[in-house]
Amino acid sequence: METSPLPTQFSREATIYVEDFITRLRRGQVIEAKKVAIETVNLMRHVISISRWDNVTMLVELIKSVGRKLVSAQPRELLIVNVICRLLRMVEEESEAVEFVEEEWSSREPTREPVSATSNKGSETPAMGLGQAGALLTRNLTEQVTSQLEVETMTLLGFKKNIINEINEYIMELSNIEDDIAKNALEYIHSNEIILTCGRSHTVEKFLRKAAAKRKFHVIVTECAPTYDGHEQAKALAACANIDVVVIPDSAVFAIMSRVNKVILGTRAVMANGGLIATSGTHIVAAAAHHHATQVVVCAGPYKHSPWFPFNDDRFNILLSPDAVLPYREGDLVNTVDVVSPKYDYVPPELVDIFVDSMGGHLPSYLYRLMQENYDDAKDFAWNIYDQ
Known part of the structure; x- marks a missing residue:
């Protein structure tokens, strides 16, 4: 995918701001999902504020051009496209309101002063022969044009x-999204239950902490080798008095699942069909829960809903260094095998029972409705982004 040039209305300051964010994306300095979303929105707010655009079409093209440039810098980061589509939907909704105001204004009959039939004809020349009638018509036309320009300026x-x-409201929503999701915790977690979770997720952590404020339960955390993010999650949850935490290896998931009451997972992104792009090891947990008929609850904010379908699972994955799985010091073995260490797993929607966001719980089959409300026609940008 080629990098598209920025529009001509881009100021030097905006260009520097965009290039700085792209550099940090490529270096992996912006990784955490919520941080990626918030910084992308902040970037777009800054660009929209200082760039020169005179109509909705220019604004839409401005947002799309910056979106293409960000996606070309990090093609596998779904959250960037999600945020850009949401902003395009905001512009679409606001432009519809502006068009309604303009239609209301244009439907009004302009007030014109009557022209007397006995007005002075003036001189015989065409330029000077308009007299009083010409002056009144000219003044009416001037007032109408001036009024229209004022309305257009005020509208813009x-x-x-x-x-x-x-x-700004969207940034506030993103900043509080984890707390808003956690408000639903008591509806899904009950006293003395055994909860299993996978890897490190700040959303799941706050979800469990909110429930632990009033109820006591047990949490089993898979370690998620080779990154071992589960140890960080267990350490964070162990600080809560009402949670008893146990860390288990990934290989013990199927054996322990028969004792688990509920599986609560976080995710990097939710695909259009309800599938998950989640940390490596999540698919094993979801498959074991499906086999034992254990409910799988996924905590994910609306900004993680992607309009893409997972036609190619590897397009959205990242391969990590295999050194953590098979160290290079094992020279004889390294030369005889191929080791793949993916960062994410794809979890099909049939392994998920319910999604929990700030508005409550939703079945996977209802996600299409939420995406239609959040993105609508802006989904076309996501579908065509790799063709630009």
Whole structure:
């Protein structure tokens, strides 16, 4: 995918800001999901504020061009496309409101002063022969054009202000998303239950902590080798008095699943069909839970809903260094085998029972409705991004 040039209305300051964010993306300095989403929105707010655009079409092309440039820098980062599509949907909704105001204004009959039939004809020349009638017509036309320009200016300024306000509200929503999801914890976690979770997830951590404020239960955490993120999750949960935490190896998941009451998972992204792009090892946990008829609950905010379908599972995956699985010091063995260490697993939707976000619980089959509300026609940008 080639890097598209930035629009001509881009200021030097905006270009520097975009290039700085792209550099940090490529270096892996912005990794955590929530941070990626918030920084992308902050970038777009800054670009929209300082760039020159005169209409909705220019604004949409501005957002799309920056989105293409960010995606070309990190093609496997789904959250960037999700945020860009959400912003395009905001612009679409706001432009519909502006069009309604303009239609209301244009439907009004302009007030014109009556022209007397006995008005002075003036001189015989065409340029000077308009007299009083010509002056009145000229003044009416001038007032009408001036009024229209004032309305257009006020509409554009109001439109820009409303867009910035919408983006600010979206940033607040992203900042509080984990706490909003955690408010539903008591509906899904009950006293003395055994909960199993996989790897490190700040959303799941807050979800469990919120339930532990009023209930006591047990949590089993898989270690998620070779990154061993599960140890960090267990350490964070162990600080809570009402949670008894146990860490198990990934190989023990199937054996322990018969004792588990509920599986609660985090995810990097939710695909359009309800499948998950989650940390490596999640698929094993979900498959074992499906075999034992154990409920699988996924905590994910709306910003993780991707309009893409997983036609190619590897497109959205990242291969890590295999050194953690098979060290290079094992020279004789390294030369005879191929070791693959993927960062994410794809979990099909049939292994997920319910999604929990800030609005409550949803079945996987209902996700299409949520994505339609959040993205609508903006989904076309995501579908065509690799063809640009």
